[in-house]
Amino acid sequence: MKNTIAERILDFLKDFPPFDVLEKEQLFKIAENVKVIHLEKDNFIFKQNEKPHLNFYVVKEGAIGLYRTMDNDQILVDICDEGDLFGLRPLIQNDQYLMSAKANEESLLYAISVEILKEIIKTNDKINKFLIASFATNIKTPYANKDRQLFDYEEISDSNLSDIQTADYSKNPITCTKNTSIKEAAQIMSTKRVGSILIVENKNPIGIITDKDLRLKIATGLISIEAKVTEIMSSPVITFPINITTAEAQIAMLKHKVTHLCITKNGTPNSKLIGVLSEHDIVVLHGNNPSVLVKELKRSKNINTLKYIRNKTSNLLKSYIEQHIPITFISKIISEINDVITSKAIEFSIEEMKSEPPVKFSWLALGSQGRKEQLLITDQDNAIVFEDVPEENYKTTKDYFIKLAKKITEKLNFVGYEYCPAEMMASNPKWCLSLNEWKNQFNTWITKPTEDAVMLCTIFFDYSVIYGDKNLVHKMSESIFKSIESYEIFLNFLGRNALRNPPPLGFFRQFLVENNGEHKDQFDIKSRALMPLVDAARLIALSHNLKDNNNTITRFEEIANAEPQNKDLYLNCADSFKILLHFRTKQGIENNSSGRYVNLNKLSKSEKLKLKGCFKPIKDIQDLLNIRYNLAQMM
Template sequence: MGLSKQLQDSELFTHLPAVLFQELQQQATHRSYPPNTYIFQQDEPPTGYLYVIKEGLIEITVLSPGGVEMVVDYRKEGQFFGATPIFTDEPYSGAARTVRRTDCFLIPAQIIRKAEREYPQISEYFTRIVLSRVRHLYSEIVSDHSHKALTQMEAYPFKKRLSEIMSTPAITCRPENNTREVARRLTESAISAILVLDEGERLQGIITERDLVSKVLAPEDTNPATLTAREVMTPQVLGLPPETYMFEAMAFMTAHRLRHLPVLDRDEVVGIVTLRDLMRFRSQKAMLLVGSARQAQDFASLAAVRREIATVARTLLSETRATPDVMEILSYIHHTIIRRTFDLCLAQMKAQGQEPPDIRYCFLIMGSGGRREMLLNPDQDNGFIFEDFPDERLAEVEAFFIPFAEKLVHALDTVGYPLCSGKVMVNNPIWRGRLCDWQVRINDWVNEPEPQKVRYSSIFFDFVPMAGDGTLAQDLREIVHQQIRSFQGFLYHMMSLDLRYRVPVGLLGRFILEKSGPHKGELSVKHGGTVYIVDCIRMFALEREISEITTFDRLDALVKRNVFASETAEHIRAAFEALSFLRLRNEIANIEQGRPPSHHLNPHSLSKTEQDLLRESFNAVSKLQDATKRHFARTPF
């Protein structure tokens, strides 16, 4: 395909006269690039050209604030890249790298500027292209937020290096030491792991408490006196140098699923760091809250812990550049408080002489709590599952669980988790029952998908066990899969209801604000954005019978099953992170100003870059909605 034909087919030049195409074709040059070649790098000065792809594939990458290269876009035949400096006179905001051999037409910048003067729509279009990099905008804003927060903190934990926090010297043993000696050293030193070194002091492996339990104590035919460290150690241990920053070590350990990390100076063991060490220095307040919640003896103490979560959120948002990590930690604290509230209520029932019946039961939480995506103001979404006991025991079971349910929901309200306006709580009979009762209920939701039932199911499908017998939750998950498998049309009805509304951005990129009510002049980041991502990803996960609960885990699973391309998933992930960041920051600001936390905000109070981020994140959500509609509109039923 020639340059003229490609330009005429593009949105940018489709309405321009033929004379412009002739001039562009005369001035353009042609060049081929081999695979995996950078055409330009981020922050490099402009080359003076707009690149139009004749054949091949280009990936656009940016560096995160932590120095990690992220692919934010792909450009293919007929598309172009390298436009930013032409209109801004600034260095490249990202890099362009060939995925495979790529041929490009190079159009001189002066020709584009001349065309822009005569046809202003060109610069308007390029402005939209520049603003489409959600991940880059998000990284830039979060980096700026973290930098500003540093000035308000006495110490910045992520500035610490491993040499400052590691345990040294590390406790070690030899490969030939028996496991009884290894266990003795662990006990005497009050540590959870020991490093195995050979006679040359070279690291050979690591033994953890878990290794001793699973490989020495659990098997019936082992002898700790004769079993050696070499036989139970984990070999090929990964380590990092002492000058590594904490945030780098945290990312490394998370990526490799490590709980213990040797610190190596030119292959010499100089110390060891645990994940607990990193978490302690990273979020001391968060860990203290968890400890306080577990030790609380009354609801007032739990309420005091609950009120401190906003302070922790503010610190976490300053310490880390990953909003999902913040949601994970906040959810962990919320879960700890909720579980302790459950335990206190159960203890009170027993103290009053009311013992639970001898049946298996499970307390569930649902919605954002189930997905571990809780922020600062979650309400209650909970339920009970019971094993399939006979009908004649129903009165006995209800005699305990009805008053227990009432006590529990009101205790949670006292602690700081408001009653659900839709009454999705255990004191509502439709949110508790035997497995057989749940099966009937879910069958009704799936086969008679009225709007209210679909709304119920959207909350319910994100359930996780919080207390009791978790195997009941596994059984319930299988019931959900069976029911949806039997009537795939349910997902079509779920899509039709959930996606009736669009994101709050108009055709010209203007924000659509609420016109009346308490949030007049504002929009909802939740109801206008994140809820659609959660709902769409959930629908695909239900279709594929994916058991993961968090939105990101579901997204990863969908990529592995080739439902989404990795680049598509990255755009969805970036939009979800960006919207969650803006929402959490807004909730923190509301609390600090004496107002209740809210997912509503005035977009015009944001900076221009933040407005661009919000707008482009909504656009990414809109594309996901369209893809979901196209997919489930084809569902056979």
């Protein structure tokens, strides 16, 4: 007799790894034995420290949050949704669960027999490697590239894992000597409130004692508490160098069945102890994982969650900067989070309106957010474009979108994005326009390039669609390029604007600093270094009709391909921009500011030299613009 329920389960599982690499007979055997579990919101499937189940789980519908309880706080480590696996611990390492699994919303789960999968693993090496990689790294679909080659467990490295962060280990490990008694060591651990103590000899780690050792070996009476620590310490210790990634650490803990790793100067036991990395540290870091933050954002139900996650994003940014993660990677991550926050603020605001939007519209991020370069929390720059409507419907349509925009900007302000002092926001009727109005506005700015018009173009040309109908924005973009094509002298005016700030160094190679005001004697890294590069990239990209990407680094890379004769200059500009953006972000974090103004007296000699090294491409690109657009004649 046909088992239609099993076949429906099979149809679902076959589209998700690792089930997609199974033979049909193997998959059907699993499907026949699946238990379907319905879970109400906030109900647990298992709890931390609970004995392992006979099953692991796949999410059919809904969302399951994985939480680690620490100091009575529940830390969200990951969110599993459709097709994700969780609860793999009894399959790989048969001991207590390290986390709790709770339904974040009403959910439907497939419980899959551990024993049946263990049988299949014996004959299917691919699924074995998948489960090890998935368990160790929290990666749901660990495929290295488009041809879907599974990771080789023995060769997993930070270059092919999504979590490329250096692990954030404790840099002040608690230590004792081998002559210390177990009682003394336990007292030190209690006083310092730590779960482990390292035994050192000549500053090198020779062993480790954890809370688990005290429970199993001392509390049970097997060994006297007056004995030396060498009686119960685990030795030799597992050691790694300081640049170990989170993923490598997880795999090492799994492989060696340990919960602590020693960080030493050269990564061997025969070198100076630098720190210790625990499972606790890994869990805390994963609670701040960008993919987890984005998932949590997308499922958020209120504005308070947006603010909470934006604050966590600031911590993530600080961590990335400290670890010297490439700025292009940082920009993509932070920009994605910023965009999702904005999208959710829009969704919440639409829900508050008494009716759905009357016509199609798009929400545009302008300026640094539009270029995907807004790393620190700065003020808002945004606009709305809505579908053209008959004249008799125009006022009510515009009124709707202005009201909506006010709700959105209020929410963004609550999250932490300050209102724009110049009111470059969609809540301003000047920047909430129909498609045809925007076309006319841009055409006026381009064909009548007054100083104010050119300044506005530098803001409004750098837009990206955050929410809504992309086709509207595509039509607007086509109109802009058409206007520029018919009035090419506009590029000369943009060029003149790009030279409004001279190169950052004076005649004697001294930094050009502010002469007066609040920031007297400070260096304006935004106006004097970053914006000349932003302006140059925008201008040359427009001249080559390069569309759909407003990011400064990407613009320079694209125009390097368009002008191979100037390739080195453009790529040097891109590199300089990366360094300057990283520097500004670091300054902002350290000084709890926008990072715009730099106190040169607080910089080291090497930092000043590094900055100066970024300035030559600025001078060279400005020289190129000066010649190309005959700007000397316009000054």
